[in-house]
Amino acid sequence: MEESTLRQFEKEVKERIKVTRQVISEAKESFDNQLKIQKLKDIIFSLNELLTKAKKQGAFSSLIAAKSIPKSLHCLAMRLMEERIAHPEKYSDQGKPQAPELEDPTLYHYAIFSDNVIAASVVVNSAVKNAKEPWKHVFHVVTDKMNLGAMQVMFKLKDYNGAHIEVKAVEDYKFLNSSYVPVLKQLESANPKYLSILNHLRFYLPEMYPKLHRILFLDDDIVVQKDLTGLWEIDMDGKVIGAVETCFGSFHRYAQYMNFSHPLIKAKFNPKACAWAYGMNFFDLDAWRREKCTEEYHYWQTLNENRTLWKLGTLPPGLITYYSTTKPLDKSWHVLGLGYNPSISMDEIRNAAVVHFNGNMKPWLDIAMTQFKPLWTKFVDYELEFVQQCNFGV
Template sequence: MLRVGGTHEAVVMTLRRVNVVILVLLALAFLIIVQRNLLNLSDFLHKENTDAGVVLPFESELSPDLRLEPRKGEEIPVLITAAEDRLGAVVAAMNSVYSNSKANVVFHIVTLNDTVDHLKVWLSKTTLKNIKYKIVIFKPELLNGKISKEPQTLDAEKPLTFARYYLPLYIPEAEKAIYLDDDIIVQGDIQELYEITLKPGHAAAFSDDCDSVSAKGIIRGAGNQNNYIGFLDFKKEAIKKLGMRANTCSFNPGVIIANLTEWKNQNITGQLKHWKELNTKEDLYSNTLAESVTTPPLLIVFYKRHSTIDPMWHIRHLGLTGAGNRYSPQFVKAAKLLHWNGHYKPWGRTSSFTEVWDKWYIPDPTGKFHPVRKHIGDK
């Protein structure tokens, strides 16, 4: 009996050891699977962000004063691009936003590698040191072969104009964000713009170009840029199949209020990239009157699927010939946001209302950027 009992106990002990070994092996296998999945997820996220031109982690610098007394309340993400030859514009736009609001604004500045050092000096050596910002590096080589290189398409040579396509990837933690062109001055409280309500299912809000206020800015030389036919070639089969009406009022994507959750759910970025790349093969809009390769994909994707912005929050066409004759000084003063879209920029010699822009411009501490102004005796 003792021998039988001893044999039984030995068997039990052996089975227990086997079970322990099996559990250990299963645990190791589980850990290996988890590790591989995490690595795959990391690779996926890296690929997704790299494809969009984002270099992570974000580079962020806050001034000492800001760390001591930060602005309170919900963060308002504002994305703006910063090209080297237009840094003065970015500075003026950011200064106007920050100075006219007490909101907790965080600027997401999308720029190129060769501009970062110049930008940092401007942000740290001037009154802009009090702002909160993040710098994102855009990779222009990712657009190679994906946009038209026709000479007349001006923004084909300005890769940063495509940054607005990738809003959720630049600001992944936010549910809502504002995009601003750099040739803008904000005179109202940006909090008011941010709180505009988008309709259910809408991923963005824009200013329609046919609204009564903007119509005043459609001046000689603007042509049909207030409707879809000015941006798209309706003779092309791919455009015909969409069933869009050529006389539909267009919108200006220089100011965007974006619902980033809807943007991601609807894969807006993927849709925009599709139409951008299709244009290189079928020339759907490169030769249109508008001479733009950035706006048409937005018009297609958001056709009758966008909310609207209060017209006073996007007074446009200040950069077109004769705009100064269309807007009174009183009207410009009352506007909440001014946009110098067009060839004549407020840092140039021939623009209208340069004195409004000058109010917010901060001189370049490096001396590289200088607004061009008429001098006494100039004709």
């Protein structure tokens, strides 16, 4: 081989090696990138898994926090029950004559149905403290058999400035049996998760209080902030229930609460009708009796045995029962959302006659919203020995 040819060859080989090295290096880089991409994909995947898990756990733990009874609440019910057993004569109403005020239709009557001792006491405390003439107010507290003893003791531990308080168990109302009450009949076969007689008691007010003409229904997750006697002055226009409306835009309308693909619902109701809220409702019991609302409720509740008209709760049957007999109340009577909506205006809250902690973040739970909790805690009887023993507010 000639010298020049050899040199040429050497040059070519060197060039080839250079190119190959470059190709190899590029390939390696690309391979590394592929690896990196795969690794990133794996990380994204595992992060996604973690996120889903965390979301599930988060939702689950807040559900547990919302649905389970806090230790202090359980402790309080136990301590009160202990006291009830130790001194039966002091707390039982058995054989004692009933106070005439409990049936006096000229007084201001309230219905509170609850299995939560501290919540029920906050409702009564707040209403009494804001009442101008507390001795004219009568509170009818109804609980279940299990909490009756505790509830009886709770409301006998102090004086309520002359206000009258009756404590009863659902079981005391003998007419509430499965041959009359569809919900009780349905409870015999259905999942108790969906039905609770304590929740449905609101549909039996005229029969529970036969001597009364009017009554104010209060949820146990509300706080009274004003004297409420103005409600008894409102002209009800012959309507049965006074309630604040909740609809805005396309939200909170009948279509949202019941199944409009059911022919009976479609035939009877306007899907755009405005919904209202339970929690603070004024009832004209005479209008109720006249309009036969209980029969109407029974008709629909029986039809809904298989839950094809609505899924759960008392609002859908309420919207159905009082479809043409609802009187809208001014919004300041009842401000809602303190158990889920952090953006309610403080002005609106200050101006409210009643605030409602509807939603999961109840004021007696750890998950309560800190900005709203004091509105409730200011009516807890921290000075009571039993309340202190159970570490409330610690």
